[in-house]
Amino acid sequence: MFEQKIQAISPIILALIAGIFTWFMTALGASMVLMIKRVNQKIFDLALGFAAGVMIAASFWSLLQPAIEMSEKLNIVSWLPPAVGFILGAIFLRLFDMIIPHLHLQSPIHEAEGLKVSLRRSTLLVLAVTLHNIPEGLAIGVSFGAHALKPEDVSLISSVVLAFGIGIQNIPEGFAISIPLRAEGFSRLKSFSVGQISGIVEPIFAVVGVLMVEVMQNLLPYALGFAAGAMIFITAEELIPESQKKGNSDIATAGLIIGFTLMMILDVAFK
Template sequence: MFLEWFKELNPITQALLATLFTWFLTALGAGVVFFFKEVNRKFLDGMLGFAAGVMIAASFWSLLAPAIEMSENLGIPGWIPAVVGFLLGGVFLRFVDRYLPHLHPGLSQGKAEGVKTSWERSVLLVLAVTLHNIPEGLAVGVAFGAVGANLPSASLAGAIALAIGIAIQNFPEGTAVSVPLRREGLSPMKSFMYGQASGIVEPIAGVLGAAAVLLMRPILPYALSFAAGAMIFVVGEELIPESHQEGNSHIATAGLMLGFAVMMSLDVALG
């Protein structure tokens, strides 16, 4: 019943609802702070590794592979949009990473990245996870936009699978923001609000991604590849180093393998 209703919606509305769901999982993860002041670091590193695995699998199965197939259907060598879009996605995230003030959990305020600012530590922590969520929301939006553009290699089930995968890995990201803030003395409610706020960017990026694809269909292979490159940048620059900084590399790697397997299974089974 729900799926039939969902199919009838405008692709931009579909993207909005899907990314609101991914934001909800971020908020759910942030809500852990109401029950625990601390979360076992090994568990958190395993979940961060899981998030990295989901993003790696989604980058290929849900984004790059369809981009290559679409390019070939349009008479363009498949590797050109994939390579160009992928690298541009990484360059864009590097630019944002360099200039957006942010601080990764577990680091002192003196190790904040981006332009120098007097912003509070809590704001900088939220912005670090917000940086992760920009490409995630964009990827979901572009996937639904591709379905709306009636491209043969895009399917509604595949876009839904991508949204589910992103939502699952958003849970530990919300926890990774709220729990450290609670440990530093913020109230449970304030810690929760900061934690869920990091996911608000996903519906915005999702709607923009879907709208861009519908308005400029020829850019779709590049847009899919761009989202993939941005996600891989986040994995290599943020998630993997963060999950290894406490010496739990084996647990984080096991989480990565599991996350990849889960996302791959979702995409193949549903897409």
């Protein structure tokens, strides 16, 4: 009965609520700066690895696997739509990566990427995390939109678990942006405010994801693959390299394994 009431709600509203939840989790992580100024590098790298593991697992079980199952019902090569969508999603994020000025968390300012503009290091750091949050919002929106169109292929609980998993890994992301800001001289309150605002794009792009699915109803497997490709691009481009940059590769890898396993269990157990 409760699930039927939830399913009666517009997928746009559900995706928006899920996106706000993940934004809140980013703010929760950023709030740690109100209590501490620095975090142990090993813990920091463990958290980044954990986030990477969650992203990889979510990309497959919540997005690519449903895309493959849908494709099998279309009497076409089952791997083609998710593969094409996956590549397009990665290309889409690569274009964003080339255009939006940003700086990876543990990099010197001369390694800033994107268009060359005169921005403060703190602004570039926030733009990097904001760029990271775009595919997460898209993935949430695409999942809820896919459930509305094909509930037999994408269950409501699967979409909820995806949002929950992304929310969990947003906690370390929140403090990953707020702690460096504090170390650079920002006040605790300003570090928190700037850190949490990077998550605002998630509810926005969650709605965009639903609208994209509604426009691409006949291309749903491509849309799911697209969201997965965008997420994997960010994971490989940013999270994994950042987690291993300071020499804690074993710890970062352990975090990735833990994050992947947790997300796999959540997705499979509650599907």
